[in-house]
Amino acid sequence: MASVAVERPSRFAVAGRPLLQRVGLMLAVAVGLWAFWEAFKWVGEETGLKLGQFTVNDRTLPHVHDIVGQLFEPSRRNGPLLIEVLWDAALFTAKEAAVGFLLGASIGFLIAVVLVHSRLLQRGFLPYIVASQTVPILAIAPMVVIWLGGRGLPDWLSVSVISAYLTFFPVTINTLRGLDSADPRALELMRSYAASRLRILWKVRIPASLPFVFTALKVSATASVVGAIIGELPASIQSGLGGAILNFNQYYASSPPSLWATNLIAALLGITFFLIILLAEKLVVRRAPEHVA
Amino acid sequence: MTVVSLQKVDKTFGKGGVTALQGIDLEIGEREFVSLIGPSGCGKSTLLRIVGDLIQPTSGDVVVNGKSARQAREDRDYGIVFQDAVLFDWRTVAKNIALPLEMLGWDRNRRSERVREMLRLVELDGFESHHPWQLSGGMQQRVSIARALSFSPPLLLMDEPFGALDEMTRERLNLELLRIWEALGSTIVFVTHSIAEAVFLSTRVVVMSPRPGRITDVVEIDLPQPRSAETREHPRFFELVADVRHKLRGSDELLGEAELIVAEEGL
Numbered sequence: 182m183a184s185v186a187v188e189r190p191s192r193f194a195v196a197g198r199p200l201l202q203r204v205g206l207m208l209a210v211a212v213g214l215w216a217f218w219e220a221f222k223w224v225g226e227e228t229g230l231k232l233g234q235f236t237v238n239d240r241t242l243p244h245v246h247d248i249v250g251q252l253f254e255p256s257r258r259n260g261p262l263l264i265e266v267l268w269d270a271a272l273f274t275a276k277e278a279a280v281g282f283l284l285g286a287s288i289g290f291l292i293a294v295v296l297v298h299s300r301l302l303q304r305g306f307l308p309y310i311v312a313s314q315t316v317p318i319l320a321i322a323p324m325v326v327i328w329l330g331g332r333g334l335p336d337w338l339s340v341s342v343i344s345a346y347l348t349f350f351p352v353t354i355n356t357l358r359g360l361d362s363a364d365p366r367a368l369e370l371m372r373s374y375a376a377s378r379l380r381i382l383w384k385v386r387i388p389a390s391l392p393f394v395f396t397a398l399k400v401s402a403t404a405s406v407v408g409a410i411i412g413e414l415p416a417s418i419q420s421g422l423g424g425a426i427l428n429f430n431q432y433y434a435s436s437p438p439s440l441w442a443t444n445l446i447a448a449l450l451g452i453t454f455f456l457i458i459l460l461a462e463k464l465v466v467r468r469a470p471e472h473v474a
Numbered sequence: 475m476t477v478v479s480l481q482k483v484d485k486t487f488g489k490g491g492v493t494a495l496q497g498i499d500l501e502i503g504e505r506e507f508v509s510l511i512g513p514s515g516c517g518k519s520t521l522l523r524i525v526g527d528l529i530q531p532t533s534g535d536v537v538v539n540g541k542s543a544r545q546a547r548e549d550r551d552y553g554i555v556f557q558d559a560v561l562f563d564w565r566t567v568a569k570n571i572a573l574p575l576e577m578l579g580w581d582r583n584r585r586s587e588r589v590r591e592m593l594r595l596v597e598l599d600g601f602e603s604h605h606p607w608q609l610s611g612g613m614q615q616r617v618s619i620a621r622a623l624s625f626s627p628p629l630l631l632m633d634e635p636f637g638a639l640d641e642m643t644r645e646r647l648n649l650e651l652l653r654i655w656e657a658l659g660s661t662i663v664f665v666t667h668s669i670a671e672a673v674f675l676s677t678r679v680v681v682m683s684p685r686p687g688r689i690t691d692v693v694e695i696d697l698p699q700p701r702s703a704e705t706r707e708h709p710r711f712f713e714l715v716a717d718v719r720h721k722l723r724g725s726d727e728l729l730g731e732a733e734l735i736v737a738e739e740g741l
Contacts, residue, residue, distance in 0.1 A: 364560060366556050366558065366560045367560050367562070369523075369528050369554075369556075370554065370556075370560055372528055372547075373526055373528065373547060373550075373552065373553075373554045374550060374573075374574050374577040375547055375548045375549075375550060375577075376577055380577065384562075384573070384576075385562070388562065388564045391564075466564075
């Protein structure tokens with residue numbers, strides 16, 4: 182009997198590249214971007230480059246090493262290091278974003294599960310779900326803060342709700358597509374077993390939807406961080422990254438690298454969220470590697 | 475005893491649209507191996523799905539295992555195999571085979587015992603924890619057959635199950651299917667457009683023609699049982715193949731060139 186020719190590649194290898202090689206590539210690109218930044222800055226300063234009102238100097242475009250170095254300077258006279266302040270702020274925002282993400286992703290998933298079972302509901306509600314995302318988050322945020330404020334709930338919860346508002350949409354749209362992506366013959370097969378809708382959902386539709394769901398979760402994970410940062414502003418929450426951005430924005434004239442450093446940390450938080458979902462996907466989704474299929 | 479009985483079955487798709495099947499009368503007895511053969515568009519797959527209650531006929535009576543097709547489906551009286559294996563990528567071979575057993579509420583021990591038996595039956599012992607994508611097309615189709623037979627349904631419906639496989643794999647699986655059929659004593663309804671395959675496997679070949687889909691001939695296959703690789707070299711085999719081919723050609727004078735090629739490409 183013919184034996185199996187295909188070995189399953191390592192789960193953490195993508196497109197045949199081992200993890201180490203990918204990290205190496207990522208670092209190389211980072212070095213490239215850093216070199217480009219500094220080269221642009223140097224040329225700009227030497228030639229007095231003017232792009233409209235924009236001129237290159239230490240105020241508009243600080244050195245990368247100044248930005249990173251700023252993290253290890255005291256945030257204020259005799260205060261803790263900037264990185265300690267930002268670390269605490271990032272943890273706070275991470276909590277808001279994580280709760281928002283879980284809330285939004287669950288609601289988004291449930292909406293899709295309901296809509297996939299009724300064309301009528303889908304036609305009726307989908308336009309409004311799309312419309313919900315055209316409303317600027319900054320217009321929604323103050324209302325959420327007012328609705329949820331003064332009810333004994335923690336302040337940051339309204340930030341989570343704002344973050345959930347950004348999170349649920351990609352999850353609903355992609356889950357809907359994913360649940361519908363089940364092989365029609367697989368559905369016939371389940372029908373031949375006289376399987377109930379719930380069984381079909383559980384055994385066929387949901388597993389078939391997972392690759393789509395995870396694509397959405399990756400988008401939503403970063404969106405939830407953005408949502409949390411923006412949500413902190415109207416909620417007047419000082420302890421998170423949104424508060425820090427607002428604060429360092431005010432002191433930009435005296436210390437430009439502080440705001441840049443804060444943005445750096447915010448980006449890292451978003452990337453961390455993304456990577457957590459990526460890891461979860463590797464653990465959950467069992468699919469034929471593309472080059473084998 | 476009659477396992478499948480069709481009387482005056484018509485099927486029209488859409489309102490006043492295409493007539494897929496017209497006036498189908500067919501009786502299939504216990505332990506028969508009946509092939510439905512005909513060019514594309516003759517409604518043979520539609521007919522198979524009507525027997526399985528996956529589509530409802532527009533009119534006519536369908537009785538399966540002495541009850542309505544719907545009741546038979548709900549009682550899990552048949553297993554079905556498609557042209558593609560339709561295995562679930564996220565399940566191992568063993569779990570794919572156990573899928574219908576989960577539906578029937580069998581407990582874990584009973585399931586794994588039956589899965590072991592089925593793996594032995596289709597000669598895939600040792601592959602239980604592989605995933606479908608790690609198997610060849612022929613092996614995948616064997617898993618799909620094992621899944622269809624796992625709950626011992628009296629009837630097996632097969633919709634061009636070997637149509638996507640290469641000729642050698644196909645011939646080997648034909649022999650395996652006959653072995654399984656003899657071992658289990660089930661009734662098989664088999665859709666194909668290969669004349670040789672239909673003659674080799676069947677006790678009866680039902681010849682169909684398109685537009686509207688109808689039965690034009692039924693050929694009794696009197697080749698000796700059990701069949702083996704040598705059966706394909708038996709003079710009677712060639713006679714029957716020629717006979718079926720004649721009836722396919724004669725079945726519709728209006729059959730276009732292209733469809734003739736489709737009908738004949740099996741041999």
